[in-house]
Amino acid sequence: MDNNQYSSILGLIVPPLVNKIAENSNLSTLEAAECLYQSDLYKDLADENLKLWHYSVPTLYSMFQDELLVGSYDFPEGV
Secondary structure (H helix, E strand, O other), X not given: OOHHHHHXXXXXXXXXXXXXXXXXXXXXXXXXXXXXXOOHHHHHHOOHHHOHHHOOHHHHHHHHHHHHHHOOOXXXXXX
């Protein structure tokens, strides 16, 4: 997958994930986006080789929550 294709995939995944973070954390969309972009999860999501893009928004949100609560998260099986 080339960079343009991967950027397109991230463009489909990130907005619903930001919305879920905003809704569940009582943050504005901008604040939620900032939290996500500063997270290790986003760094890993942006790394095409890790293939986190194929996980659902609820799974990615759970990973994000784990990072916030305990400072890290486990990769779901198969990664």
